[in-house]
Amino acid sequence: MSTPDRTAAILVAAGRGLRAGSGGPKQYRTIGGQTVIYRAMQAFCAHPQVFAVQPVLNPDDAAIFNDAVSGLRHEPPTSGGATRQASVHAGLEALASQKPDIVLIHDAARPFVTAAVISRAIEAAGRTGAAVPAIAVTDTIKLVGETGNVEATPERARLRIAQTPQAFRFDVILDAHRRAARDGRSDFTDDAALAEWAGLTVATFEGDPANMKLTTPEDFVREEVRLGAMLGDIRTGTGYDVHAFGDGDHVMVCGVRVPHNRGFLAHSDGDVGLHALVDAILGALADGDIGSHFPPSDNKWKGAASDRFLKYAVDRVTARGGRIANLEVTLICERPKIGPLRDTMRARISEITGLDISRVAVKATTSERLGFTGREEGIAATASATIRLPWDGKGWSDKGRSD
Structure with missing residues (x-):
């Protein structure tokens, strides 16, 4: 399959980010002197192969969103749902009339995505139809039961940490989301899991250890220190x-x-x-x-x-x-x-x-x-x-x- 010409991106930004502590939704906080969501969006807006960037927001955040991303090109924001899955579905439906070939789905809380990762995502989706960025696990992982005791030690060589942007043929992932909505399935934590449920083979491509998702207050502190060193x-x-x-x-x-x-x-x-x-x-x-x-x-x-x-x-x-x-x-x-x-x-x-x-x-x-x-x-x-x-x-x- 050759790489399609029309690639769109969905920026998922409807969450509240409660684990990040006080200060409002984490995507609108600043890091390194710039809002998290601006950093996350800018790489897609500037990428020559991305023709449309579709933000998905909590409807209460319209004003703060506009302030946070001033100067960036994007589609009119659409409202998200109660879950990440519902928000992605809303973004896909908002893009449907533009008929993209490929869609990249990215978390607004990952502000350090690079143009190189985006290019790899587009290439992988064009080649395989469904692909996610992944990085190897360096620590030993334990499977722990409800009692807190270790139940198993998975083989580390086969484990990977999944990141975003996750990349898909647009028509295929939209169909998968519609099927999940019809079947009442709303429990998928990422689009790759939903794609697997829909019977798709999901490939991986090289991620980036710096493409961190900001989740806790400690994440913000660590990344501020890293940016300062850079x-x-x-x-x-x-x-x-x-x-x-x-x-x-x-x-x-x-x-x-x-x-x-x-x-x-x-x-x-x-x-x-x-x-x-x-x-x-x-x-x-x-x-x-x-x-x-x-x-x-x-x-x-x-x-x-x-x-x-x-x-x-x-x-x-x-x-x-x-x-x-x-x-x-x-x-x-x-x-x-x-x-x-x-x-x-x-x-x-x-x-x-x-x-x-x-x-x-x-x-x-x-x-x-x-x-x-x-x-x-x-x-x-x-x-x-x-x-x-x-x-x-x-x-x-x-x-x-x-x-």
């Missing part, structure tokens, strides 16, 4: 911006509208704080400056809100597989007074960037009546950004070493 390329950048006052009745500072007897003379909204932060982030990335990405000569940026520029810079970090560790901005002016609005500005920067507010600092000072800021002709801002990127082993030079 993001070992720590960089800092600085930024500076200044804008003169002109006519107006307010200024935008750090994303906050501040009443003032003057306005800014600027091509965009003139937000010196956000502009300095953008330059700091781009500097840490060695990725040019704000003017090279948003040239003042381009009229489409005339009057633009600067939160767009800051979000763009953050997305540049995310696209490199990194995250921002800390942002700091210092505003230099006599007036308006920044102190009373400091925490409001921190909260706004936190909202734009997705950083916890504890990682955002806003400070203010004057120039002791010296210079253009002292004469109240404008506002200046300096900023710094600390980011963490995946370490690729490149960039060090041995020049000048004597050892």
Whole structure:
């Protein structure tokens, strides 16, 4: 069987994740600075062979879902059922009109699926019709009875841990789910078990030990530590911006509208704080400056809100597989007074960037009546950004070493 051209994916995200402890459904919590569900979906949305990504949600989660996956392409979410099996069935029915050849079924609580695993899933389903990713068991497994006593020791060489995405010919797995629904069977813990019940031969392909399902609070702690070790390329950048006052009745500072007897003379909204932060982030990335990405000569940026520029810079970090560790901005002016609005500005920067507010600092000072800021002709801002990127082993030079 040749590999079909049309592959769709179902993201199962209707569960409550109670074993993960407090903090809401685990798929909407953050790990490594990004929501679990965003990480799980992004790999499918970006894969060139996946034409449709179908989320299956608890209907109460629509708003939080939209916030968590902002910017990702996907089909309109469909509501899940009381069990995982019912949720997958709902996702299959939602995709039926699009007639995929292959469907990949993935748990939203597995945020570390890679493009390579997805490609292997598509290839295996095209070749066999039904396949699951599997990894070998390294520990000895014991079969334990209700009394807690060991009843048997299965042969470890034949045991495998099943993962997702599980991959199937679409028409075959949809038919199997419909048969199970008609027969009142709702007890299958994964789609491979349902496929086996339906008489299908289920093959395996190489999984990935990092493709972990997050289940307990300890899982989150462990994976945060692992991600921190992976993001070992720590960089800092600085930024500076200044804008003169002109006519107006307010200024935008750090994303906050501040009443003032003057306005800014600027091509965009003139937000010196956000502009300095953008330059700091781009500097840490060695990725040019704000003017090279948003040239003042381009009229489409005339009057633009600067939160767009800051979000763009953050997305540049995310696209490199990194995250921002800390942002700091210092505003230099006599007036308006920044102190009373400091925490409001921190909260706004936190909202734009997705950083916890504890990682955002806003400070203010004057120039002791010296210079253009002292004469109240404008506002200046300096900023710094600390980011963490995946370490690729490149960039060090041995020049000048004597050892």
